[in-house]
Amino acid sequence: MNKFGFTLSVPRVIDYDKNDRSVADLIAAKEPTFRLCIECGTCAATCTAGNFTDFSLREINVLLRRGENEAAAEKINRCMLCGKCILVCPRGVNTRNVLFIARETLSKTNGHERL
Ligand code: SF4
Ligand code: SF4
Numbered sequence: 461m462n463k464f465g466f467t468l469s470v471p472r473v474i475d476y477d478k479n480d481r482s483v484a485d486l487i488a489a490k491e492p493t494f495r496l497c498i499e500c501g502t503c504a505a506t507c508t509a510g511n512f513t514d515f516s517l518r519e520i521n522v523l524l525r526r527g528e529n530e531a532a533a534e535k536i537n538r539c540m541l542c543g544k545c546i547l548v549c550p551r552g553v554n555t556r557n558v559l560f561i562a563r564e565t566l567s568k569t570n571g572h573e574r575l
Contacts, residue, residue, distance in 0.1 A: 479527030483569070487524065487561050494558050496551040497521050503545035503555055509538045517545055517555060524562060533566040 488494045504516040515538035523532040536559065545555040 474526050476527070480529055481525075481527040483529050483532075483562065483565050484524045484527065486565055487558055490561050491554055491557045493551070493553045494521075497525075497549075497553050498551055500550065502548050502550060503553075506544055506548045507539075508542045508544055509540050513538050515539065517559070520559070520562070529566060529569070532562065533569075536563050536566060539563075 484494070499518055499522055501516075501518040504510055504518040507515065507517055509515040510517075515535060517539070520532050520536055520539075523529070539559050541556055541559060543556045546553075549555055
């Protein structure tokens with residue numbers, strides 16, 4: 461078989477049938493400001509943990525909102541809960557509380573099980 465030097469790439473789509481948005485719904489119920497996030501990345505730019513690792517709160521928010529909890533659970537413990545991100549968020553998201561609730565919830569399910 462001829463090889464042409466390229467392959468079909470796996471599509472990167474959001475599968476809402478497979479993804480589990482129950483964690484995001486629970487966070488929003490406990491901390492309604494979670495819904496105000498516009499994924500601007502200001503928090504990630506100032507993040508203490510982001511200075512030393514590839515941690516990004518913006519990415520965590522996106523993963524949680526998409527229902528990709530397993531990927532969020534792998535990274536979320538890098539946050540040091542310092543609270544710097546609250547000071548810079550232009551939308552007034554209580555980011556520290558969002559992270560706290562998300563960590564607590566994901567640690568119970570390890571990102572695998574539905575709530
Ligand atoms: S700074 Fe606020 S609005 Fe922007 S990505 Fe972070 S949490 Fe969302
Ligand atoms: S609370 Fe977490 S996400 Fe926010 S600035 Fe501190 S280390 Fe970064």
